[in-house]
Amino acid sequence: MSKEKQDTLFVGSLEKGMRILSAFDERHSALGLTEIAALTRLDKSAVQRLTNTLHKIGYLNKDPESRRYRPSLRCLELGNAYLWSDPLVQLAMPKLIELGRKLGERVNVARLDGHEIVYIIRIPTQLTSFGAMIAGRRLPALTTSSGRAMIACLDESERKEAVETWPIVALTPKTTLDRTKIAAAIEDAAACGYGLTQNENILNEIGIAAPILAADGRPMATVQCSVSSLRWSIDRVRTEIAPHIIEVANSIHLAKRG
Template sequence: MEKKQNSLFVGTLAKGLRLLRAFDESHVSLSLAELVARTGLEKSAVQRLAYTLHHEGMLERDPGTRRYRPSHAWLELAYAYYWSDPLISRALPKLIEFSRAYGEIVNLAQISGDHIIYSLRLPNQRTQFAASIVGRRLPALGTASGRVMLSTWSDAEVEHALETWPVHSATPKTIIDRDLIALDIARARQEGFAITKAQMMLNEISLAVPVISIDGRADAALQVSVSSLTFDEARLKEEILPALLDTASGIPG
């Protein structure tokens, strides 16, 4: 309501952005009817918005099925983002060095509202397609990266996150008890790293360390994913953790 009452707020633009956000990894191609259902907007508005976005090059339209999907313009926007964020250029060489030395999946995660978003991902030979694409967003409370970033925030911010940020079960082993998540964040504050097991994928162990800014706060983290079939927590701490901490310390936040 506050946005709509602000004279600077452009409602039509907001509706257009809502339509673009209807597309995700599970909805890569949408009909007009599906766009209506996904956005909650009126059919006539969706029709005009989709036509305009197609005309402006933001959406592709299949002439046979009349379904819409994202266009290459989205990649152009991602390209502009990469040039705009100085953390990306500072982190990428460090992640390449780490990946070459250890051969494990390493990601740069950044906080994005109440989610994390993977802005750099260096896969290895075992990586699945979904785990190699940048831009994936996950609920921050369910990830090692989100928890280790929160561990550097103030008590009030952590309390607010624990009360209001979403949690959901991605696997049968996902922890959704907020008290247990709070304990994990407190542990990360003491130890300087966070480890989760089978939270987003079964047979996955995730290790994350914060990328600390000059004020002592982290809005980014380095994260390594390994298979629990080949690694246990002790081996991860011994072989990977020291190098990951060293890599993060070399990236000014």
Template sequence: MDVKPARRTDSHFVASLEKAMRVLEAFGPEQARLGLTELSIETGLDRSSVQRLTTTLHQLGYLDKDATTKRFSPSIRMTELANRYLWSDDLVKSAMPRLIDLRQALGETINFSRLDGTDIVYTARLPSSRTSYAAMIIGRRVPALNTSSGRVMLALREPGERQRAIEEWPMQRFTSQTTMDREAVKRLVEEAAETGYSIAENELQMNELALAVAVNRNGEPGGAIHCSVSGTVWTRERLREDVMPRLRDVANAIG
């Protein structure tokens, strides 16, 4: 968790709650079960603090504890928090019927994402028959500069803001062909600003083509609709001709 310095000096800021959130955010795909020592390392908190926090979170029902290994993992109750968010997001609610229609018409994976800080977060995912489990889970967070969705949303920002983001936002290599050159990313963002869509190829996984269109809400990126297809079956030209107009129609309808 990245806590801004101003928040730490705010008299209303609850430091103990921030520490509890650090514990919850320590878990992830490769760290599904953690012991006290591991949590102490991940959070930067001393072991006794971690023990008190995990005990509290366990008693509240947000962490499960293995009776044999004494390791903790997020409990099923955590899904209630995601459920509450999705019910509160009016844009996702209004978009979902159209996203379902889009998925049925194209027969391909359709995602809806939001820009959160320097990342995109998937808030709706409608998989195709070949989609992997990892690509079905909402809440996945990916550096915005590495995705077609992030680039097309960034393209709606003012030029100066776009430039700062391209210079400063983090990136992550997912495949041997992930674009890591910031000048190349700049060209892709500027192209998205001109065309209104962005295409990514082999960026997050090999043999994947993705096209994204932003939802424009009064000049600000409300989100992005994203379609991913097999790069061995589809071409960029076919994506532009068959998918882009459909995504743009849905984006305009919910914007």
């Protein structure tokens, strides 16, 4: 009754419950009732009922001491459901493991979801930040090698729209905020067949990504590799890594589903 008239096929309680579950993230690992209420903009009673429910069915653990909630092990299974359902994951996984071993560097597969890229496979070979190791991590597409590699495969108008309107977040002091430069980087990616970034999301990190194309030619995902610029130069990345990720990306073909 608040804003738009809601569908009779829309179950509000479920939406609220999911809002609560998704309140737990990188920055919020343990939350109390009032904190959840503030984060989700739900009133205390609702939060009380919904957390209680999630606790009873095993998706939230409750610390008896602090009375704060944490996501439970069962939450991991929800993520796995995606991994099992995406044929690309199963197809690419063995190739990525092999690639990781060959290169000795972190390799990933990322999909595009809206304006963001989402890592769906991550093979950690070198030590790195924890956030760079977990699947499901999202980053703004424009400032990632994967995003650029995929945008470069779109047609003129889509490319233009992406460059001009998609959001940019300055994750490091060196993140490129100038959209003209981003446009140039994407042109470069289109020319050489892979996207490249440096210092965009993590300092001293070089990213390189080659697109995986669907049967219709549209970009579906990327094979990506992240290395430290303390050990690698852009030139060496271009000559020594690019051919390998392109080869793996080209070897991945999928029947359907984009």
